[in-house]
Amino acid sequence: MKGLIKKDLLIIKGNFKHLILIAIIFCFLNTSNNNMFYFIPIFISVMFFLSSFSYDELNKWDSYAISFPKGRENIVKAKYISSILIISWTSLLSYLISILIGKLTNNLDIKSLNEMLFGCMISCLIVLSLILPLIFKFGSEKGRILLVVIIFGLSFIISFINKFLGLSNYLINIINNYSFYIFSIFIIIFIIISYLISKKIYKQKDF
Amino acid sequence: MNKAIEIKDLIKSYPNFTLNIKNLTINKGTIVGLIGENGAGKTTLIKCLLNIITNYKGNIKLLNKEDIGVVLDNMFFPDILNPQDIAIIMHDIYKTWDNDLYYNYLDRFNINKKEQIKKLSTGTKKKLEIATALAHKPKLLILDEPTSGLDPIIRREILDIFLDFMQDENNTILLSTHITSDLEHISDQIIFINKGNIILNESRDDILDNYGILKCRKEEFNNISKEDIISYQKNRYDYQILIKDKKTIKKKYPNFIIDNITLEDLMVLKLKGEK
Numbered sequence: 001m002k003g004l005i006k007k008d009l010l011i012i013k014g015n016f017k018h019l020i021l022i023a024i025i026f027c028f029l030n031t032s033n034n035n036m037f038y039f040i041p042i043f044i045s046v047m048f049f050l051s052s053f054s055y056d057e058l059n060k061w062d063s064y065a066i067s068f069p070k071g072r073e074n075i076v077k078a079k080y081i082s083s084i085l086i087i088s089w090t091s092l093l094s095y096l097i098s099i100l101i102g103k104l105t106n107n108l109d110i111k112s113l114n115e116m117l118f119g120c121m122i123s124c125l126i127v128l129s130l131i132l133p134l135i136f137k138f139g140s141e142k143g144r145i146l147l148v149v150i151i152f153g154l155s156f157i158i159s160f161i162n163k164f165l166g167l168s169n170y171l172i173n174i175i176n177n178y179s180f181y182i183f184s185i186f187i188i189i190f191i192i193i194s195y196l197i198s199k200k201i202y203k204q205k206d207f
Numbered sequence: 208m209n210k211a212i213e214i215k216d217l218i219k220s221y222p223n224f225t226l227n228i229k230n231l232t233i234n235k236g237t238i239v240g241l242i243g244e245n246g247a248g249k250t251t252l253i254k255c256l257l258n259i260i261t262n263y264k265g266n267i268k269l270l271n272k273e274d275i276g277v278v279l280d281n282m283f284f285p286d287i288l289n290p291q292d293i294a295i296i297m298h299d300i301y302k303t304w305d306n307d308l309y310y311n312y313l314d315r316f317n318i319n320k321k322e323q324i325k326k327l328s329t330g331t332k333k334k335l336e337i338a339t340a341l342a343h344k345p346k347l348l349i350l351d352e353p354t355s356g357l358d359p360i361i362r363r364e365i366l367d368i369f370l371d372f373m374q375d376e377n378n379t380i381l382l383s384t385h386i387t388s389d390l391e392h393i394s395d396q397i398i399f400i401n402k403g404n405i406i407l408n409e410s411r412d413d414i415l416d417n418y419g420i421l422k423c424r425k426e427e428f429n430n431i432s433k434e435d436i437i438s439y440q441k442n443r444y445d446y447q448i449l450i451k452d453k454k455t456i457k458k459k460y461p462n463f464i465i466d467n468i469t470l471e472d473l474m475v476l477k478l479k480g481e482k
Contacts, residue, residue: 003299010292011285055285064282067257067349068300069272206260 004065004078005085008052012086015048023094027101038098038113039120045090046124049083050131053140063207076202079132080195087124091117118180125187127151129194136198136205210268211235211347211379212256217265219255226251226403228265233396235346236376238369240390240411241383242474243400249383250280252400253351256381270347273301276340280352283336286325290318293339301343312338330361337368348372350382354389362386366393387470391415397470401478418468419453420476421460422446431460438480449476 023041056062065071095117102108130150135143212233219226226248233239241249254260256269257277269275284293290313298304313320316334324332333353340348348369354362366389372378384390390397390411397414399407407414423431428439428446435456437449449472450456450465457465 001299003296006299007284007288007292007296010288010295014287052285055287059285060279060282061285063254063259064277064279064284066259067272067275067277067279071258071272204261206262207254 001070001074001078001081003068004074005082008049008078008082009085011052011055012045012048015051019045019048019090020093023097027097036116036120038101039091039094039116041094042087042090042120042124045086046083046127049086049128050135050140050144052082053135053143057140060207066207072202073199076136076195076199080191080198083128083132084125084191087121087128091121094120118183122183122187125191129187129190133194133197133201136201209235211237211270212381213266213268214256215266217252217255217263217267219251219260219263224248224251224403226255226263228252228405231398231405231408233379233381235379236373237395238373238380238382238393239396239398240387240394240470241381241398241400242385242387242390242470244474244478245385247400248403249400250351251403253279253349253381253383256349273303273343274346276343276345276348278333278336278340278348278350278353280355283332284324287323289323290320290335290338293335294320294342297339297343304343306342308344309338309342312341330357333357334361334365337365341368341372346375346378348378348380348382350380352384353382354384354386362389369393387474391470399474399477406477407473414470414473415468417451417453418473419450419456419465420468420472421448421450421456422464422466423448427463435459436482438476438482440476440480447476447480449473449480 019041022044023038026037026040029037062075065075068074095113098113099108099110102110102113127147131143131147134146134150137143138146210232212231214228214231216230217226217228224246241252243249251260255263256267257275284296288296294306294309297309298306310320312318313335316331316338318327318331318335318338324335327335333356337353340350354365357365369380369382370393373380382390382394394411396410397407398405421431423446424444425441425446428448431448435448435450437451439446439448449468453465
């Protein structure tokens with residue numbers, strides 16, 4: 001499986017210098033002092049990672065890799081692990097840059113940086129947990145389109161619940177008080193469920 | 208176990224096609240050629256063997272995946288990677304991966320280890336695929352169209368590599384191809400698939416020794432007993448008749464010419480000939 005993770009990282013290796021460049025550009029763009037700008041590279045790294053699926057499909061990599069020992073099992077596992085690794089590295093990179101700039105400009109607010117970093121990581125992991133089973137099932141093109149549909153659908157449902165059931169204040173209170181723990185547990189469960197679904201889909205998929 | 212591959216009652220159904228292999232055994236130490244038209248089921252059979260297709264009925268037994276090297280038709284590493292990346296990746300995939308052996312093959316095949324796969328020529332890419340399949344010292348090679356699209360010189364070079372591989376008498380090759388002349392050079396056993404079924408499974412020597420083409424004129428055709436005709440093709444000036452048991456037929460019809468057969472003739476007459 002280590003080999004398969006390396007393969008994904010080698011594919012996006014070429015994009016890594018672009019990512020650093022993008023991170024620097026966004027730092028300069030950050031005139032409004034909005035911490036969000038520092039963490040945009042995390043979202044972009046997810047997009048770069050998703051492009052690895054297109055390269056795989058173009059060269060029918062999956063069929064080839066299934067012929068390796070424990071092929072099917074490891075392909076799915078490797079995609080989850082490499083995506084988490086990529087998000088972690090880009091988060092660390094963005095975090096270090098934002099601290100550096102904060103120190104240089106005497107404008108360092110660690111608490112708000114931490115919150116922003118955590119929020120970005122959680123959002124990326126949610127997106128990945130949603131999209132990976134979709135890509136394994138429908139391929140990378142259809143998977144991406146379906147993700148957009150799902151995100152719009154979820155936003156609609158949440159706003160509907162919010163409007164008619166008025167749970168928002170109650171939920172916001174809970175989230176404000178226990179956000180780190182709630183989201184951490186939630187995301188771990190979410191990733192595990194997503195992985196199990198992907199594994200099941202991939203086990204029966206013919207190429 | 209003396210068998211490299213054993214298949215029993217394999218059925219894989221699609222809306223317009225069914226692969227149906229009742230019984231197929233491939234012994235260790237043999238080179239087996241899989242022939243048939245496009246869409247006959249060769250690739251489907253190989254995909255079933257490698258678990259690339261899963262939802263089939265029946266039983267397939269073959270060596271451990273660790274001992275199998277594959278070259279598949281248009282299925283390989285993402286082409287933005289280079290041969291050096293392949294070594295980094297495969298080193299962690301096969302316990303038996305041998306970097307020295309891999310780089311030896313790259314040198315022997317004149318493959319630039321830093322060139323992206325997409326920039327390699329078709330022949331060089333094929334050689335890279337073969338080097339990758341051989342570098343973990345497999346005992347069974349499964350090759351789907353390994354020589355298609357290649358010029359005769361590279362093809363001969365690749366066939367020599369396969370013969371080298373067969374120096375170890377426990378090694379086995381299953382090779383599907385359209386280029387039947389390649390199989391006449393190297394194979395021990397020929398499996399002929401048509402519309403998802405095996406229609407012939409014999410040793411190469413038996414095929415080339417026993418089958419033949421009897422040539423006769425139109426008016427002579429009726430003198431040939433129907434039971435001696437496997438199939439025939441009408442040409443402009445003569446009839447070409449596929450026959451088996453060449454020696455007996457030669458005695459029976461001493462005045463007719465009986466030519467030796469090539470695998471290509473056999474394929475064409477079996478598939479396109481009239482009965």
